[in-house]
Amino acid sequence: VALTEPAGRRWILHVDLDQFLAAVEIGRRPELRGLPVVVGGAGDPTQRGAVATASYEARAFGVHSGMALRTAFRRCPQAVFLPSDPDAYNAASDDVMAALRRMPAVVEVIGWDEAFMEVHTDTPEAFAEDVQRQVREATDLSCAVGIGDNKLRAKLATGFAKPGGVFRLTKQNWVEVMAERPTNALWGIGGRTTRKLADLGIHTVRELAAADPKELAARFGPAIGPWLKWIGHGEDLSPVTAEPHVAKSRSREVTFQQDLADWADVEREVAAVARRVAADVQADGRPAARVGVKVRFVPFFTHLRSMKLLAPTDDADELAAAALEVLRRFQPGRPVRLVGVRAEFAKRPPD
DNA sequence: TCTGGGGTCCTAGGACCC
DNA sequence: TCTGGGGTCCTAGGACCC
Numbered sequence: 457v458a459l460t461e462p463a464g465r466r467w468i469l470h471v472d473l474d475q476f477l478a479a480v481e482i483g484r485r486p487e488l489r490g491l492p493v494v495v496g497g498a499g500d501p502t503q504r505g506a507v508a509t510a511s512y513e514a515r516a517f518g519v520h521s522g523m524a525l526r527t528a529f530r531r532c533p534q535a536v537f538l539p540s541d542p543d544a545y546n547a548a549s550d551d552v553m554a555a556l557r558r559m560p561a562v563v564e565v566i567g568w569d570e571a572f573m574e575v576h577t578d579t580p581e582a583f584a585e586d587v588q589r590q591v592r593e594a595t596d597l598s599c600a601v602g603i604g605d606n607k608l609r610a611k612l613a614t615g616f617a618k619p620g621g622v623f624r625l626t627k628q629n630w631v632e633v634m635a636e637r638p639t640n641a642l643w644g645i646g647g648r649t650t651r652k653l654a655d656l657g658i659h660t661v662r663e664l665a666a667a668d669p670k671e672l673a674a675r676f677g678p679a680i681g682p683w684l685k686w687i688g689h690g691e692d693l694s695p696v697t698a699e700p701h702v703a704k705s706r707s708r709e710v711t712f713q714q715d716l717a718d719w720a721d722v723e724r725e726v727a728a729v730a731r732r733v734a735a736d737v738q739a740d741g742r743p744a745a746r747v748g749v750k751v752r753f754v755p756f757f758t759h760l761r762s763m764k765l766l767a768p769t770d771d772a773d774e775l776a777a778a779a780l781e782v783l784r785r786f787q788p789g790r791p792v793r794l795v796g797v798r799a800e801f802a803k804r805p806p807d
Numbered sequence: 808t809c810t811g812g813g814g815t816c817c818t819a820g821g822a823c824c825c
Numbered sequence: 826t827c828t829g830g831g832g833t834c835c836t837a838g839g840a841c842c843c
Contacts, residue, residue: 497811506811508843521843526808540812567843646841677818680840709812746835756810760837796812 464577468696469584470602470610471556471591474619476569477509479597480548481538492535494519494528499539501529504711504793508540512619548595555594559587564696572607574696584622608692611643630690635662642687649684652676664688706736707748709796715754719788722751722795723780729797730779734772737799743768744799747778751786752794761785768802775799 473479477495482488492514497505507528510519517532528535549568556563561573577583584601591599602613603624612634613625625633634641639661640650652675658664665688673681686692708729716722726749737744748762763782769775779797 502808504809504811508811522811524809524811527810530808570843644841648840679817704815705813707813711811758838762836764835794811798814 464575464579466605467575467577467580467583468604468607468610469561469573469575469580469587470604470607470614471571471573471587471599472602472614472618473552473569473591473597473599475509475511476548476597477540477545478511478514480544481541482511483548483596484544488536492517492519492532493538494525494532494535495538496521496528496540497525499537501525501537504713510535548597551595552591552597552599555590556587559590562696562698564698565701572610572696580624581622588620588622606690606692607694607696608643608687609690612641612690625690627690631662634690635660635665637661639664639688644687645684649676653684661688703740703801705798705800706733706740706744707796707798708732708736709750709794711752711794712792715791715793717791722788722792723783725795726779726783726797727776729795730776731772733797733799734770734775737770737775737801738772740801742801743770744775745802746800747775747782748798748800749779749782749786750794750796750798751783751792753790754793756793757790758794759786762798762800 478493481493481495490513493511494507494514496508497503503525505525507519507521507523507525509521510528514532514535519528519532519535525537529537545568553563553565553571556571556573559573561575564572566572573587575583580603584603587601588599591597598620600614600617600620601622602610602617603622604610604613605626609625609630613623616625617623638650638659639645639653640647642661653664656667656671656675658667664684667685667688669682669685672684675681676684710725710729716725744765745768746762746764748760750758750760752758761782763778765778
């Protein structure tokens with residue numbers, strides 16, 4: 457008998473904080489509780505910017521993440537609009553993840569407000585409720601917990617657990633719960649793929665699961681095509697890993713409140729953004745090997761160009777010069793509403 | 808009054824080399 | 826007079842996620 461064998465079956469839990477950014481703001485300003493709260497941009501709904509998180513009260517008015525702040529204001533003018541405060545959310549996120557890591561589980565953080573946990577137990581619902589208790593005690597935040605037999609099903613289960621609940625989705629109830637739902641209910645299928653699948657006559661998860669893998673491969677490529685059918689069955693073999701995340705790139709971008717009509721202004725902004733990226737690269741302690749520039753023209757055409765550097769560097773002057781060199785490959789003309797600069801780190805050869 | 812910011816991974820075509 | 830086929834690197838862009 458292997459004494460190291462963990463007790464109980466293997467379960468994957470997906471933990472997702474409820475209305476995370478709004479909850480952090482409410483936590484330090486209790487008078488906001490119960491009010492529609494919208495966090496995003498500079499907190500000024502007359503400016504360009506997007507909703508990062510809306511409280512449930514604001515969602516009742518049709519406000520949701522990704523929506524333009526101005527649109528949110530039109531839908532819910534009485535909402536409290538707050539600027540995004542990344543330092544506060546990072547701190548809260550760190551506290552939550554520390555609480556999860558104190559539990560007997562492998563913890564994989566996948567975002568500010570989300571993590572997978574691999575646990576061994578015969579009572580996963582009881583474990584999930586313990587997770588919720590621990591998170592609340594440590595941070596006063598509430599979370600939903602999805603229970604699955606793999607990461608995909610756990611992640612999808614959370615959607616049925618929100619807010620604040622627990623839901624189990626496994627091979628047993630996959631068909632019952634998911635088969636008649638639209639394909640974009642799956643994690644990994646967005647708007648574009650939904651439309652392409654519809655062109656093939658595939659609208660539901662059941663139809664995707666039954667689709668011809670060759671047809672999918674022809675339409676979506678040799679890796680993504682077969683994977684789509686696979687997730688239609690709810691299958692996912694990816695492991696939960698506690699490996700610390702190593703960033704592959706750092707980027708910054710800025711949307712201008714007024715479009716830039718003068719290309720000289722675009723050049724000045726690209727250089728400035730490149731210097732901010734350089735500071736991030738220096739803080740990371742690894743040099744960048746590639747520089748990319750993003751330009752979004754009016755009305756909303758986005759183009760990207762990039763260049764491998766002759767030699768990796770974290771020097772601000774060099775990165776700014778490289779960004780300007782990449783910028784020269786763009787066709788000036790239309791006014792510009794956004795510029796971005798991305799630095800990619802050198803790929804580290806496997807040991 | 809349209810449509811944020813920060814990431815990751817995949818695909819595909821051309822260059823280049825053998 | 827004819828130029829195949831495979832591998833890798835570089836680049837642009839698509840798509841998705843939080």
